[in-house]
Amino acid sequence: MSLARQLKLSHLRLIRAICQHRQLGLAADSLAMTQSGASRMLSEIEKIVGEQLFERQAKGMVPTAICEALERRAHSILLDLDDLSREVDELRNGETGVATVGSVIGATLAYVIPAVRQLKKATPRVTVQLNVETSHDLMKGLVEGRNDFVLARLPPSFDVNEFEVHEGRSEIQNVLVGKHHPLADAGEVTVEELAAYEWVVHTTREPIEEASDYSLSDSVGLLGDTIITTSELAMLAIVESTSAMTLLSSEVTSFLTGPSIGAKFRVLPLRGPIQLPPYHLVQLKGRQLSPAGRRLKALVMTQLGIAP
Template identity: 40%
Template sequence: MVYTSMDLASHLKPAHLNLLMKIAESGQLQRAAQMVGMSQPAASRILAEIEERVGGPLFERHPKGMVATALCEICIRHAKIILEEYHALDEDARRIMSGQAGRARVGAVTGPAVGLLMPAIRAIKASAPDIEMTIEVGPSTELVRGLVEGRFDFVIARIPPEYDARDFRLQPARSEIVSLLVHPEHPLASKTRIDLAELTAFEWVVQEIGSPIRQAVEAAFHEKKVETPTRVTNSSSLLVVLSLLESKEMIAPQSEEVAKMLAHGPLGTKLVALDLADPIMVSPCFIIRNRFRQLPQSAMQVLDSVYGNL
């Protein structure tokens, strides 16, 4: 009886294919059985079953050994491909289960994205380059909404007031310090211990109303009983900030991590962070996870790397 390809595929196992290859390689049924870890009677029975299913002999028996037939050569050619795919499947599954492959989808507000998330991802890329990363930077409201909707595995952000913190797993991240960036030729660039009252007459490019950095800057002015700057451009775009900082009169508040990155940026000359008499602090961020979802192993590996940088 000759079986169809579907019948044959459903009955042949990797061990059967491996046996065929070892018989062809050694020319001896007994030796092939030893190589695949089975008894000779079992190997003989499996070979007979395969020959029945393919509809013809796979080996010619000679005094010096077994020689593969043309039919066997075809079977072996396909067996090599199939076994390679099995091995690849096993390796890929092992890498995913160990966190060395798979996907990680992370969001962060700008400061922690630069100072906390990027170092963690560089470390992960060195140890597990096959993890596919998706990274988004945005305001906390959008990030936490994305986490709730399942678009992120975890985010580094602040809990917006419309969300219940009890729905999340929270880990405090670093506190943020605000740096005031200026052009190197700004009138205050080389001055030390600057009071906020000295800054009100200059132009500012500031994040939109309600953003954490803007709130921190305004709170610092209010605490010192100093009028907030009136010559303001509203923008959270780093491209806009860099463009406007070409002016020698502009001041741009940024998180300390971003300021350090931009201090060696594309202006051709280094930006300068003003030396303030009193630091301006931003409300802290959290590493936020959905309490009701389990992280994939790949995302957990990224999270562990972030924890290692705290």
């Protein structure tokens, strides 16, 4: 029978302890064993191996070449087990692992990023995956298991009864234009004036469609002349260099035009706010999050002012 089937972890610990202390009594004490118990176990190990493992000399117990080979392997195996034990504890306590959150862009800037920073400060070994997409794609990713939880609006194509929903926040949209836009310095802009200019949007019309459905007059024809791009950088470049405009969350426009970035865009002063339906914190019912996912969710809920 092979050594792998017969040697136990307690055998490996004793071999390592004797090699470290060179005295059976000290090795036994370090393992909380009696010396007689350690002696019996050493005899058992030598019987399994079929060789004497230590030479008794005046200066102590000197390992044989076979024993040194065993001790090297024992040391490596026991270190790996210690690392495994620590990793399991960290995973159990949410100190490592992966947390995946999906969010619409406004909620990302306002609530998710501050929560992620708190999580990383407390548990730097946790990996966070942040997916910023449309509400439909976020909900699809949630159902498919690609998101632990999301901050998204609930599209009508999804059954709300399948989800655990915590009410979130409404989202205000701003119209962003370049500094040379004809309306850049206007005192107040009406919805009707917006219809005279083209729009540029990132990938999907979802924000503009929702603003049109819920906040703007259907007669304006807001969606008539639109450029759609997969590049956010291209979208901003078009807005900056043409008379096109785009619709972005107030958190994004504040970030772009604020002192940290200082981009030379203008937010048009509209007569009335453009408000989207609220987004919510959504999780699949019955979905058990990882400890890291639970910690991140709790931090996001705190940012939103939602009681756990």
